[in-house]
Amino acid sequence: MRVIFATWAWPSHLYAMVPLAWACRAAGHEVLVASEPQLTGTILRTGLPAAPVGRDVDAVAVFRDIVHPPEGRPGKGGGGPRVLGLLAELAESMTDDLVKLAEGWRADLIVSEPTAFAGPLAAAAVGVPAVRHLYGVDLLSAAGRFLPDVLAPMCEKLGLDGVEPFGAATVDPCPAGLQVPTGSRRLPMRYVPFNGAGALPPPTPRPAARRPRVCVTWGTTYSRLYSRMFLAGDIVRAIADLPVDVIVAVAPGQRDLLGALPPEAHVVEGAPLHLLLPRCDAVIAQGGAGTILTALDNGLPQVLVPRLPDHVRHAARIAETNAGVVVPAPGVEAAAIRDGLTAVLDDPAHRDAARSLRDEMRDQPPPARVVAELAHIGVGATADR
Template sequence: MRILFTTWAWPSHLYAMVPLAWACRSAGHEVLVASQPELTGAIQATGLTAAPVGHHVDAVGVFRDIVRPPDGGGRGGGGPRVLGLLTALADSMTDDLARLAKGWRADAVVFEPTCFAGPLAAAVAGVPAIRHLYGTDLLGAAGRFLPDALAPLCERLGLDGVDPFGIATVDPCPAGLQLPTGSPRLPMRYVPYNGPGRHPRPLPPAASPGRPRVCVTWGTTMSRLDPELFLAGDAVRAVADLDVDVVAAVTPGQRATLGAVPSGVHIAQSAPLHLLLPRCDAVVAHGGAGSLLTALAAGLPQVLVPRLPDHVRHAARIAETGAGAVLPAPVEDPAAIRDRLAEVLAEPAYRDAAGRLRGEMLAQPSPAAVVPEIERVVARSASGPVQPVSIRR
């Protein structure tokens, strides 16, 4: 079977699909990953085969303007602007992706939920489209707006319409965190993949027995948008006032942006986050889906300071489940981060809630167990109209 995975050029969206892509490859299927040319290097670094499609769209500029409007006004209209960006990205990719799907004779297209080129190209090629979430189902609530948004593209492609949710949704979120999904859910255990890196050197022993260790990480997105939005340095300096050991997880390029840090803070550069967190007791972060789910995979409560619309919604779900606390951005006084962390560390209910979500994650089928379900979806589509399916437990 030939399975075409696709995302637009946003590394964290790619990373969410890597475990399933490798599970498909390990099961003997051919796998190809298609995205805009600027993501080619990141795809190749996963060990998978890259296929460049489409052309560049300035997504960074759009997100930067949402967070910091150029006119200096207040934030607003993020939803419509994001939807406009996603349709522009689909327009840039769909023609090439459809040609690739047909020319490569793909049997199925697996797409992340914001890559509408995936279901459009699958419809043109006449193969099933399977959605792969990277976090909570943020577009489920936008379902009523999607037909109108995608109508011009469907008309250009000669399609009567397209289901933007695919015939099934591969879902790595624990059920207790997830929002209602737009198509039948194929639960899958979250397997952290945080990009290429190197094994971290051992963390120093705790300064005193029982002293908590806190990891501060701000992902890779915020520093791309604006170094002033990279709050890891402020967070490190604030929480270091507590009786905790602090480890800051950064990329080499973020080290200078981190600024001066108190003595005793351990800086881990290029270390995959999932290798650091099992030795920690809590996480302070920005609310990105990859960092958030990796923290839950370790059963850790979180203090989150979200800024982008998807980070805000992911963080809200963490607060609603009781697995963490959220501070609205911008944070005028970093001491507020310290105070919320002290609360999260002192109250066992936060860690208990995170542990429950971790248990739900571990109970879900592994990526290898999901591959046969995808095979069944494709087999059903070959014998007649594609019907939505649910995973067999």
């Protein structure tokens, strides 16, 4: 079976699909990862073969304008419609080349992350199945009624009467207890953390008196959009007087955004989060899907301080499951952060809820078993052509 994994150029969306793509290769299937040219280097660093398609679209500029319009000019408003417009532009930029790739390479199946609509469009155009691969809570399932209008111009261009944006099935690494109803048949899959390539950092020293170890991390999105929303340093300073050991996990280039930190805080730069969290007892973060799922995979309760709409919705599900607490923005104050961390460390109900979700995740089928489901979908449909 030949499988194309498709995403636009947002690394965390790619990372979510890497374990399944490698499982396909390990099972003897052929794999290509298709994305905008600017993601090529990131794809190659996962060890997977890359197929650049379409043209680069500056999604960062659009998101930056939504969260922080230039001074003196109000934002263009309508964050939801603007995001859907961006996703339509990304699909338009990639679809023609993805169709040519799928035809020329004789793909049997196209797997795409849920915001990469070029995947289901190209699959429909060449007559192969499309499968979605979630990277977190299915935030687009609620937008299903808007998607036919969003995709209609591209369907017309391709000569399609329409397209099923949710595909024939949805690969879902979330535990069912965290997930909302998915847009198509759910294929549960054990979450295998992949937060990028990197080396295991040396162990950090611990005082003789065992204290809880807290990881503070702020993902990569905020530093790209608006540095004042990068709150990791503020968080560390807010909890400096608590009896905890602090690890600050930052991506390359983020250290300067932290500001002056207490001398006890230990900064780790460039280490994938899944290599750090097994040493920790709790996480304070921004609410990104990859961070949330990696923390849950380690059974860690979380304090989440979301600012972006998708982070707000992911964080809300964590609070609803009692696996953590949310400190709402704006107006984040040090006392609220300290209270949130004290709550998740002192109340065993938060830890128990996080571990329950961890156990549920680990009971889901591993990627190798999901590959067999994909083969049934892909090869079976190809045989019928």
